[in-house]
Amino acid sequence: MYLRNAWYVAAWDAEVGQDPLARTLLDEPVVLFRTQGGTVVALEDRCCHRHMPLSLGSVIEDELQCGYHGLRFDAMGICVAVPGQAKVPPGASVRSYPVIERFGWVWIWMGNSECADPALIPDWWWMDHPDWKVVRGNDGRPLHIKCHYELISDNLLDLSHLSFVHADTIGADSILDYTVQTERKADRVRMIRLIPDEAPAPFYSMAGSFSGNVDRWQVVESLVPTCCDVDIGSAEVGSGVLDGDRPQGIAFHALSAVTPETATTSHQFYAHPRMFALDSEEMDEVYRVDFKRVFLEDVEMMEAQQRAIDRDPERGLIDINVDGPGLAMRALLAKHIEAENGAGRTSP
Incomplete structure (x- = not known):
């Protein structure tokens, strides 16, 4: 639905x-x-x-x-x-x-x-702001993904998979030692993970030229029904980024707007606004090529999930701690759909 x-x-x-x-x-x-x-x-x-x-x-x-x-x-x-x-x-x-x-x-x-x-369109102002550089994902075309759209929302809200699926780019084993906080509001769910004084992931080592450990943050905000802002970055230890002072270091967003096509296929539109290396064509190419690889790695995983689900759709799942934000988002979306159907407001 x-x-x-x-x-x-x-x-x-x-x-x-x-x-x-x-x-x-x-x-x-x-x-x-x-x-x-x-x-x-x-x-x-x-x-x-x-x-x-x-x-x-x-x-x-x-x-x-x-x-x-x-x-x-x-x-x-x-x-x-x-x-x-x-x-x-x-x-x-x-x-x-x-x-x-x-x-x-x-x-x-x-x-x-x-x-x-x-006014209900997400206020993703980074896309138009002169202090941010935007690279359009997948060369300005949507990714066509053969999976249910909520599998994509699950993926975006669960960044623990970075340590395994994206180990060579933005993943790092250290994030698994830090708990995930889940915030719930009427129209959105936020996942927050703060990672102090740990080794940077490969991408941050390259982009930030860090000589030692960094403070990292992962804040994912998913809005009903399918828009997701992944706010991630790294900065020098003790610089204040973990307290919300983030106009420094290596910071960027991965903005995803997921549009269901059918019950088992979806369109994913994504973009990368960043606040560093604004004039660097080399960094643009990193986002165009390397981060496209990151998204395609996720596509491979999610399509495999969908095939497994299709083979046995009644089989249950086992939940673990990192599933909290995704489960909260599924429950919130179901609540909105139920309210809409109950109000009889879906007809054009």
């Missing part, structure tokens, strides 16, 4: 042009395109005439023309022309979706359009 009254990322801004872009979101086929003025439009990807995907058509004068019989739809999904006849049949329309461009992403509201409040 999905939370529909929420903002999801449908595409990177550069993905959407005047050629129709097809994408399945929350089991719904959607087509995106831009008008001549640059406005993004999102419509149901199914013509009301004979159910041909509209993404197989073309954009003509800001209207989407079906490739089968030429019916044309405006930005609101209303059929405005039918070739060969003067009158458009009553009710000829397709669903339109509210969309907003922000932080380089196209956000879409999949539920009741009257509830689409732009």
Whole structure:
């Protein structure tokens, strides 16, 4: 099940042009395109005439023309022309979706359009701030992952796996000796792990040129339904970063917006804002190449999980301490979905 009254990322801004872009979101086929003025439009990807995907058509004068019989739809999904006849049949329309461009992403509201409040989009200001450098993940394209979207949320909230899956890049055995704190709020869960006076992970040794131990932090904030900010970094021991004073050292975010495609497939949009080496093309390349490798290592693990689940979906799981934040997020999301369904607010 999905939370529909929420903002999801449908595409990177550069993905959407005047050629129709097809994408399945929350089991719904959607087509995106831009008008001549640059406005993004999102419509149901199914013509009301004979159910041909509209993404197989073309954009003509800001209207989407079906490739089968030429019916044309405006930005609101209303059929405005039918070739060969003067009158458009009553009710000829397709669903339109509210969309907003922000932080380089196209956000879409999949539920009741009257509830689409732009203030509910996460305030990821690092993406636009001049003091931060942003590298778009996966070359500005979503990762297509063959797993349920909550497996991705679990992965992002459980950074203990870094010591095993990412040992050569951002992992370090020392983090396993430090407990995880879980904070719960009405719309989010935070995982906090503070690691004082330990050896830096390989990436931090390279990026920060640290000569000895460092203080490390891992703070992951997951917002309902599927947006996650991984705030991690290292600084000199005793510099104050563990008390929240972090405009120093090596600090960056891994921002992930996960959009369900189906019950067993997902889109992951991610980006890396950083506050160090802003003009370094070499560091940009590290994020483009090495951190893409990190994400692909996670993809391999999560897809293997999904295959195992599919083979025996009724088999139970054993939980350990580090699962706390992920379990809290699953419970919170289930609560929101239950409340939405109970209120009868999911219809468009």
